[in-house]
Amino acid sequence: MSDMARNKRTTESATSAALRRLADEDLMQLVRENNAAAFAVVYERHTNAAFSLAFRMCGKRAIAEEVVQEAFLSLWRSGAHYDRTRGSVRTWVLGIVHNRAIDALRRGMVQDRGRVSDEGIEERVEAAERTEQEVDRRDEAREIRAALGVLPPEQSRVIELAYYGGFTHAEIAAMLDTPVGTIKGRMRLGLKKMRSQLRNAQVIS
Amino acid sequence: MSWAEHGLECERCDDAAAYVLGALEEHEADAYREHLAGCAICREEVGQLQAVADSLAVAVTRVVTPENLRARLMAVVNGEAELLNAAGYEADVPTPARRGRGWRLLPALAAAAALGVGILIGALAIGGGSTTTTRVVTATVVSPPGYRATAVVRRIGSHLELEVVGMPAPPRGRIYEVWLERGTQAPTPTDALFSVTHSGNGSVGLSSDLNGVSAVLVTNEPLGGSPKPTRTPVIVAHLS
Numbered sequence: 001m002s003d004m005a006r007n008k009r010t011t012e013s014a015t016s017a018a019l020r021r022l023a024d025e026d027l028m029q030l031v032r033e034n035n036a037a038a039f040a041v042v043y044e045r046h047t048n049a050a051f052s053l054a055f056r057m058c059g060k061r062a063i064a065e066e067v068v069q070e071a072f073l074s075l076w077r078s079g080a081h082y083d084r085t086r087g088s089v090r091t092w093v094l095g096i097v098h099n100r101a102i103d104a105l106r107r108g109m110v111q112d113r114g115r116v117s118d119e120g121i122e123e124r125v126e127a128a129e130r131t132e133q134e135v136d137r138r139d140e141a142r143e144i145r146a147a148l149g150v151l152p153p154e155q156s157r158v159i160e161l162a163y164y165g166g167f168t169h170a171e172i173a174a175m176l177d178t179p180v181g182t183i184k185g186r187m188r189l190g191l192k193k194m195r196s197q198l199r200n201a202q203v204i205s
Numbered sequence: 206m207s208w209a210e211h212g213l214e215c216e217r218c219d220d221a222a223a224y225v226l227g228a229l230e231e232h233e234a235d236a237y238r239e240h241l242a243g244c245a246i247c248r249e250e251v252g253q254l255q256a257v258a259d260s261l262a263v264a265v266t267r268v269v270t271p272e273n274l275r276a277r278l279m280a281v282v283n284g285e286a287e288l289l290n291a292a293g294y295e296a297d298v299p300t301p302a303r304r305g306r307g308w309r310l311l312p313a314l315a316a317a318a319a320l321g322v323g324i325l326i327g328a329l330a331i332g333g334g335s336t337t338t339t340r341v342v343t344a345t346v347v348s349p350p351g352y353r354a355t356a357v358v359r360r361i362g363s364h365l366e367l368e369v370v371g372m373p374a375p376p377r378g379r380i381y382e383v384w385l386e387r388g389t390q391a392p393t394p395t396d397a398l399f400s401v402t403h404s405g406n407g408s409v410g411l412s413s414d415l416n417g418v419s420a421v422l423v424t425n426e427p428l429g430g431s432p433k434p435t436r437t438p439v440i441v442a443h444l445s
Contacts, residue, residue: 034289035286036279036282036283036285036286039282039286040279040282043278043279044275047270048267048268049267051268051269051270051271052267053262053263053265055265055268056265056266061271065270069277073278073281073282076282077285087259090263091259091262094259094262094263095259097262102227137263140263141263141265144260144263145264148261148264159226159261162228163226163227163228163258164261164265166227167228168223168228168230169223170230172228184220184222185219187219187222187223187226188219188222188254190222191222191226191254191258192254194257194260195253195254195256195257198256198257198260203260204256204257
């Protein structure tokens with residue numbers, strides 16, 4: 001390796017290390033200034049959460065990859081739309097992924113919507129719990145699953161079909177042969193109960 | 206104290222849960238957003254339930270992203286960053302295949318064009334392998350005081366696309382006309398006539414024999430166009 005190439009690599013490495021120390025919100029400011037290295041750090045921080053959500057919703061790796069790629073490209077190209085007063089970068093990223101996955105589901109790219117994938121359970125590799133933050137996130141996920149799990153089945157089912165399955169309230173009503181108003185009411189009751197439990201557990205404020 | 210604690214309800218509060226879960230049809234969601242603008246009770250309800258819905262995103266089993274996704278994504282991002290940051294040098298960048306994507310590139314292209322610099326870009330369909338070559342060429346825009354107009358001319362084979370941003374509307378009773386210039390010969394008219402929106406944006410495309418064309422010009426002409434330019438050009442884009 002030439003001295004020039006070695007120096008370039010050293011500089012890039014130092015820049016990358018400095019960027020990793022920045023908060024998401026500061027990185028987004030750099031992304032707005034077309035800084036690809038800052039974008040790479042945002043991607044690395046949130047890609048597993050994004051892919052996990054897309055995979056849960058779509059159930060197919062190839063489609064989940066496409067959803068995540070589209071979501072991050074959208075983030076790169078519309079970084080200026082991020083507003084830190086309206087939530088964390090993580091929530092914003094996952095919101096984009098959720099919307100993209102719903103688009104994919106409603107475009108009919110996925111068969112057996114709403115069904116958890118059977119595409120190789122062995123592929124569900126848990127990310128290593130390397131940092132304290134990741135441990136916290138795992139605990140948080142457990143709390144949220146628990147809050148969903150204690151709901152009456154008719155409430156948790158409509159919430160899961162809507163959020164993870166991408167079904168509309170009308171589709172769920174037809175599927176369960178239940179009036180639309182009842183479906184909406186169950187969604188609302190379920191979310192309110194979850195809110196109460198998650199507030200008690202200090203997962204949300 | 207909240208609206209709910211006051212016992213106040215809106216008849217559309219049940220829509221709040223379906224809305225935050227993404228379970229409304231698009232037109233229903235649009236209508237509900239309009240309703241939210243004027244209903245503090247529903248806004249409060251959405252605010253409370255949104256945090257719960259958002260939390261569902263992180264409650265899933267964690268799966269590690271495939272390694273190759275990062276490389277694919279960063280190839281696109283690095284290419285676009287190079288163009289956006291250089292804006293003025295020749296650069297090869299991936300451009301999205303689908304209409305509407307990559308809009309963020311336009312200001313940079315326009316700025317580069319306004320600086321009188323040609324840019325060659327290769328269009329790479331994301332996730333696919335097809336490539337087409339688009340040449341974005343010099344555009345000098347003469348705009349009146351108070352306007353900061355820019356223009357981009359793309360040449361794709363025998364097809365030309367002109368896109369303007371921030372242009373004033375042509376004077377009343379007139380329209381912009383596109384001309385092709387070959388060397389020192391008089392400009393030849395095209396059937397490409399256009400105006401701009403109230404915000405100054407406009408675009409026009411034309412397919413023609415572009416052999417020997419050295420420049421694309423735009424003048425404002427009487428409605429219907431002219432056989433010969435009656436005004437000096439407001440946009441000049443040199444193709445060679």
